[in-house]
Amino acid sequence: AQSVTQPDIHIxxxxxxxxxxxxxxxxxxxPYLFWYVQSPGQGLQLLLxxxxxxxxxxxxxxxxxxxxxxxxxxxxxxxxxxxxxxAEYFCxxxxxxxxxxxxxxxxxxxxxx
Amino acid sequence: GAxxxxxxxxxxxxxxxxxxxxxxxxxxQATTMFWYRQFPKQSLMLMATSxxxxxxxxxxxxxKDKFLINHAxxxxxxxxxxxxxxxxxxFYICSxxxxxxxxxxxxxxxxx
Numbered sequence: 001a002q003s004v005t006q007p008d009i010h011i012x013x014x015x016x017x018x019x020x021x022x023x024x025x026x027x028x029x030x031p032y033l034f035w036y037v038q039s040p041g042q043g044l045q046l047l048l049x050x051x052x053x054x055x056x057x058x059x060x061x062x063x064x065x066x067x068x069x070x071x072x073x074x075x076x077x078x079x080x081x082x083x084x085x086x087a088e089y090f091c092x093x094x095x096x097x098x099x100x101x102x103x104x105x106x107x108x109x110x111x112x113x
Numbered sequence: 114g115a116x117x118x119x120x121x122x123x124x125x126x127x128x129x130x131x132x133x134x135x136x137x138x139x140x141x142q143a144t145t146m147f148w149y150r151q152f153p154k155q156s157l158m159l160m161a162t163s164x165x166x167x168x169x170x171x172x173x174x175x176x177k178d179k180f181l182i183n184h185a186x187x188x189x190x191x192x193x194x195x196x197x198x199x200x201x202x203x204f205y206i207c208s209x210x211x212x213x214x215x216x217x218x219x220x221x222x223x224x225x
Contacts, residue, residue, distance in 0.1 A: 032214060043119075043206055044157075044218040051214060090156065099145050099210035105156045
């Protein structure tokens with residue numbers, strides 16, 4: 001079965017500190033992986049995606065993620081967090097059916113000033 | 114990136130009435146759209162896949178007669194919650210995949 005695991009339900013960091021949000025997937029073939037961010041009461045905004053090629057992908061707002069096939073991981077990173085980054089972050093992968101996404105449960109990020 | 118809109122952004126309805134939510138892809142065509150439901154502090158749950166020109170595909174446990182889906186054109190899908198009751202209160206989000214393979218999400222509709 002295809003699934004996405006985000007082990008951390010809630011992470012708190014200080015503004016300016018580095019950030020890493022974990023994501024693991026289970027899927028036999030090459031996965032199509034995404035990170036989305038959701039602010040309260042809003043839809044989802046795409047941060048970045050990985051389909052193929054360079055395993056380190058750059059996204060918007062200074063985020064990056066690295067695909068590691070050996071670890072079945074696609075962790076999201078940011079070197080210096082801003083207070084405006086506080087939100088819910090979802091990792092997802094696209095399954096065999098075109099377009100259908102499998103989501104992790106999300107990680108809530110709190111940023112202390 | 115591509116834009117997906119939803120209307121209305123929020124709606125309050127009386128028990129027993131129906132509510133229609135529209136999802137539009139504004140700058141691309143989508144033969145498939147997806148409808149998700151999200152409860153507070155939880156992830157997105159796929160309800161159904163909307164297919165232009167054919168019947169929607171519902172996930173297990175989702176009542177077809179309760180949540181009516183119509184994919185009227187390549188840019189419009191609608192979700193109608195029939196005979197709404199308090200347990201239907203939720204945040205409903207639609208999405209559409211662009212030709213690039215990326216799925217774009219609408220801003221969501223809060224149903225109370």
